[in-house]
Amino acid sequence: MVGIGPGGSEHRTRQAEAVIETCDVVAGYTTYLELITDLTAGKTLITTGMTKEVERCRRALEAATAGHRVAMVCSGDAGIYGMAGLILELVAAEGFDVPVDIVPGVTACSAAAAALGAPLMCDFAVVSLSDLLMPWDTIVDRLRAVAGADFVTALYNPRSKKRIRQLTEAIRIFMAHRGHNAPVGVVTAAGCPDESVVLTDLAHLDEQPITMRSVVIIGNSRTQFTAGRMVTGRGYQLSTRESNRR
Numbered sequence: 001m002v003g004i005g006p007g008g009s010e011h012r013t014r015q016a017e018a019v020i021e022t023c024d025v026v027a028g029y030t031t032y033l034e035l036i037t038d039l040t041a042g043k044t045l046i047t048t049g050m051t052k053e054v055e056r057c058r059r060a061l062e063a064a065t066a067g068h069r070v071a072m073v074c075s076g077d078a079g080i081y082g083m084a085g086l087i088l089e090l091v092a093a094e095g096f097d098v099p100v101d102i103v104p105g106v107t108a109c110s111a112a113a114a115a116l117g118a119p120l121m122c123d124f125a126v127v128s129l130s131d132l133l134m135p136w137d138t139i140v141d142r143l144r145a146v147a148g149a150d151f152v153t154a155l156y157n158p159r160s161k162k163r164i165r166q167l168t169e170a171i172r173i174f175m176a177h178r179g180h181n182a183p184v185g186v187v188t189a190a191g192c193p194d195e196s197v198v199l200t201d202l203a204h205l206d207e208q209p210i211t212m213r214s215v216v217i218i219g220n221s222r223t224q225f226t227a228g229r230m231v232t233g234r235g236y237q238l239s240t241r242e243s244n245r246r
Contacts, residue, residue: 001084003077003105006191007035011106019103020071027060028073036073044068057086064098076107081128081156109154112187112215115197117229119152119185119217129166130157136166143170147177152223152232155216167216168206174218175202183219185230186210199225 002019005011020026020039027046046063048056057072064070074082084102091100113120125146131139146153153174159167174182180203188196188211198208202218210216223232 001078001082001087001100001102002071002073003079003082003103003107004032004036004073004075005106006076006108006111007189008191008193009036009038011111011191012036013103013105016103016105019101020073023069023071025060025063025068025070026073027056027063027070029056029075032073032075035075046070053083053086054090057083057090058094061087061090061094061096061098065096074105076109076111077105078102079104080107080109080126106191108156108190108215109217111190112154112185112217115187115190115195116185116199116217117226117231119219119223119230119232120154121232121234122152122220122222124152124154126154126156128156129159129163129170131163131166139166140169140173143173147174150177150220152220153218155218157212158214158216159210160212167210171202171205178202178218178221183223183225183230185217185219186214187217188214190215199228199230 002016004016017039020036025044025046026040030047030049033040033045033047046056046059060070060072072083072087076082078084079102087100090096109126127142127146129139155170180201182202184200184202184205186198186200186208200208219230219232223230
């Protein structure tokens with residue numbers, strides 16, 4: 001299981017590249033394999049489209065069982081909204097007798113945060129707005145919990161061509177707790193050549209060009225825009241003043 005980062009080759013780890021180079025079979029979603037063509041020449045590729053994740057993972061495990069060294073690649077980190085969990089579940093449920101190693105990668109959340117500045121400097125939450133595998137009512141409960149707890153919140157899968165209302169409803173939930181002016185950053189295609197960065201607020205978030213390639217980061221009560229960057233303070237300045245009083 002190999003996380004290849006958000007997209008650009010410069011965001012891959014050395015371990016990820018080294019592991020892929022030692023494998024004779026590489027499996028992954030079609031788009032992800034297109035991002036690593038410089039590493040896959042001469043290798044057997046196992047690829048499927050969206051919604052074929054179980055088939056893809058099973059074929060990768062079958063190839064490993066047949067004696068091949070297989071790299072299953074995922075964007076970002078394979079263990080964060082990736083295929084690592086499904087692979088391990090299939091190994092346990094269907095008795096595949098193969099060892100599984102998991103190679104970490106730069107997840108979209110940290111890549112987006114770096115593009116914005118430093119919005120994740122304290123406790124934060126990550127919530128996917130995709131309700132393909134998770135009931136929407138459960139997602140709503142989680143959004144209300146993190147909004148009320150003042151977590152900086154990163155939203156994955158915020159909007160697609162068919163899923164529009166989910167982001168609109170999430171905005172309403174956060175505005176109820178943080179007001180209309182809460183700072184928000186939107187990074188689309190983080191770490192890729194076509195990366196775009198938008199600084200806005202909750203009141204204007206729904207107007208922004210947001211896609212499945214976007215990560216939305218909603219600030220908490222300490223988050224500010226500072227010199228064109230999004231920054232969440234950890235309280236260092238406050239701690240210094242308190243120390244001076246003692």
